[in-house]
Amino acid sequence: MIRTLQPGQRCQVWIASITGESTLVYSTDDMLLEAPNWTLDGSSLILNGDGKLWTLDVPGDSPAKPVEVPLSGIPDLNNDHVLAPDGTSIFLSANDGHIYRAALAGGPATRITEEDGTFHFLHGVSPDGKELAYVGIPAGDFTQPGRLMTIASDGGADARVDVASGHCDGPEYSPDGKWLYLNTESFSSIPGHAQLARIRVDGSGFEKLLESDTVDWFPHLSPDGRFASYIQFPSGTEGHPADLPVAVVLVSTADWTTPLHTWPLFGGQGTLNVNSWSPDSGRFAFVAYPISDSTKD
Structure with missing residues (x-):
């Protein structure tokens, strides 16, 4: 299903700095954009919206506007997309439950995953570009927990990485390729209580x-x-729903327990689903979805 804005709701694309500043770079009430990636040359953000892929230039001398990436041979997109390390192509999850690869410049997309009775939700690509990490869920049955899976980036057999029985999501490779970072409910008996975790790519050290x-x-x-x-979603949240008070948090990887900066906002689904860091590691992007209070107009 393609997400749309509610009456009175806006989509706001923000860029935050590791020093704590944040800048609104694009705002619209026409289209719900989600899940920014940052291109390798540092010039643009890549987002999905209305089932399509869009580029949004990082602001310069004139206001930025989204430009559609002309893709073919792929169904409507969801918000799971990750740039390939080569900087010229992108891996995409579509609403048919499959993962595709396409050029950032546009053109035909190539399907990677097979018809195996599973929906494949992409989240990570290894630093060498040879492997993808995704969450596999039995097709049509979202009551079942997601499983951490890997597959060669050109397709073939997949493999499960055991992170116990709880639902997991968001698996992403560390920059050195040694770890997969994710969120998981395996450390809690409370429904929906996802916590941040990591596991070595060989399945050890969870x-x-x-x-x-x-x-x-x-x-x-x-x-x-x-x-x-x-x-961060509020305590008691199940899944990663849209349209509630959340917070985007910045930490040092040397100390995950102490936030360096926090950005409260109205959002959730679509705000920060995929890696949105700039290539210089100084900034990252996120999306907010504020709704106006008509009683105060």
């Missing part, structure tokens, strides 16, 4: 990164490995 009362999703490491961003 560990929780911090313990909190909030529901924590989507850890994203900066390219230099020094920082991470993630999104």
Whole structure:
């Protein structure tokens, strides 16, 4: 299903700095954009919206506007997309449950995953570009927990990485390729209580990164490995729903327990689903979805 804005709601694309500043770079009430990536040359953000892929130039002398990437041979997109390390192509999850690869310049997309009765939700690509990490869910049955899976980036057999029985999401490779970072419910008996964790790519060393009362999703490491961003949902949240008070958090990877900066906002789904760090590790992007209070107009 393609997400749309509610009456009175806006989509705001923000860029935050590791020093704590944040800048609104684009705002619209026409289209709901989600899940920014940052291109390798540092010039643009890549987002999905209305089932399509868009580029949004990082502001310069004139206001930025989204430009559609002309893709073919792929169904409507969801918000799971990750740039390939070559900087010229992108891996995409579509609403048919499959993962595709396409050029950032546009053109035909190539399907990677097979018809195996599973929906494939992409989140990570290894630093050498040879492997993808995704969450596999039995097609049509979202009551079942997501499983951490890997597959060669050109397709073939997939493999499961055991992170116990709890639902997991957001698996993403560390910059050195040694770890997969994710959120998981395997450390809690409370429904929906996701916490941040990591596991070595060989399946060993599964560990929780911090313990909190909030529901924590989507850890994203900066390219230099020094920082991470993630999104906090309120205690008691199940899944990663849209349209509620959340917070985007910045931490040092040397100490996940102490936030360096926090950005409260109205959002959730679409705000920070995929890695949105700039190539220089100094900034990252996120999306907010504020709704006006008509009683105050």
